[in-house]
Amino acid sequence: MSILKQPLKLALVQLATSVDKSANLARARTKVIEAANSGANIVVLPECFNSPYGTDYFPQYAESLSPPGSSQTFEILSAVAKETATYLIGGSIPEIDPATSRLYNTSLVFSPKGDLLATHRKVHLFDIDIPGKIKFKESEVLSPGDKITIFETEYGKIGLGICYDIRFPELAMTAARKDCFVMVYPGAFNMTTGPLHWSLLARSRAVDNQIYVALCSPARDLGATYHAWGHSMVVDPNGSILEELEASEGIAIADLDNEKVDEIRKGIPVTKQRRFDVYKNVAD
Numbered sequence: 001m002s003i004l005k006q007p008l009k010l011a012l013v014q015l016a017t018s019v020d021k022s023a024n025l026a027r028a029r030t031k032v033i034e035a036a037n038s039g040a041n042i043v044v045l046p047e048c049f050n051s052p053y054g055t056d057y058f059p060q061y062a063e064s065l066s067p068p069g070s071s072q073t074f075e076i077l078s079a080v081a082k083e084t085a086t087y088l089i090g091g092s093i094p095e096i097d098p099a100t101s102r103l104y105n106t107s108l109v110f111s112p113k114g115d116l117l118a119t120h121r122k123v124h125l126f127d128i129d130i131p132g133k134i135k136f137k138e139s140e141v142l143s144p145g146d147k148i149t150i151f152e153t154e155y156g157k158i159g160l161g162i163c164y165d166i167r168f169p170e171l172a173m174t175a176a177r178k179d180c181f182v183m184v185y186p187g188a189f190n191m192t193t194g195p196l197h198w199s200l201l202a203r204s205r206a207v208d209n210q211i212y213v214a215l216c217s218p219a220r221d222l223g224a225t226y227h228a229w230g231h232s233m234v235v236d237p238n239g240s241i242l243e244e245l246e247a248s249e250g251i252a253i254a255d256l257d258n259e260k261v262d263e264i265r266k267g268i269p270v271t272k273q274r275r276f277d278v279y280k281n282v283a284d
């Protein structure tokens, strides 16, 4: 049995966002409907799609997921998933846990019936310092998640990470070994690491694991404090880019094909040739 049970259309919404949360949510809703009307079965939104991206903004835009009904974003995503009968991977939003007051960068996934299927809290926080280029420290305000997120659909299993999570091959490898056919990463790379690594990382995770990889960025806004790289893309299990946007708002739609996955895995059978007797514990 293939890890991908049947063909599907995957849509990435490279959303133009602003400081206005309600406007961002309304625009996201419109674009999800547009993607669904183009035949998408699974729709993905970008990292931090309801707010600008930046540590100053996280506390101000954070929403609590409990008690039920308290998150405006949750309600809108659930309703539009149901309305369009699509799986909706709702990018990410700043989340506050009311019990601990901790903040997380969190992705919510909804079924075509509007039910919450999965919640992923970004595991690897984006703390980097490239002198003269970019310094960013999510850990100043965010706490990290502590689990790999995999959810089931009628197409097969989907693995979910957020942005910087893609730099850690162990996360994608673990999901792939649990038979995920795709890793989806809502992400917002920047004008330094975007050109350096965005496509390289997507293609690497794809070819390492012979799975599809999808990266969904916000559109670039040169008036914002953080300039996102854009270039949302879908890569196939051979590491070839199937669809790629430029920097401005748009929707990328790719056909994911079960026969292609099987053919690639048959031709280069690395998934059956692993030597876990040699590298039993990758954490050694």
Ligand SMILES: O=C(O)CCC(=O)C(=O)O
Pocket (backbone or CB within 6 Å): 047, 125, 126, 162, 163, 164, 165, 167, 187, 188, 189, 190, 193, 194, 197
């Ligand atoms: O890894 C990178 O270069 C960028 C990561 C990022 O922007 C993020 O995690 O939000």
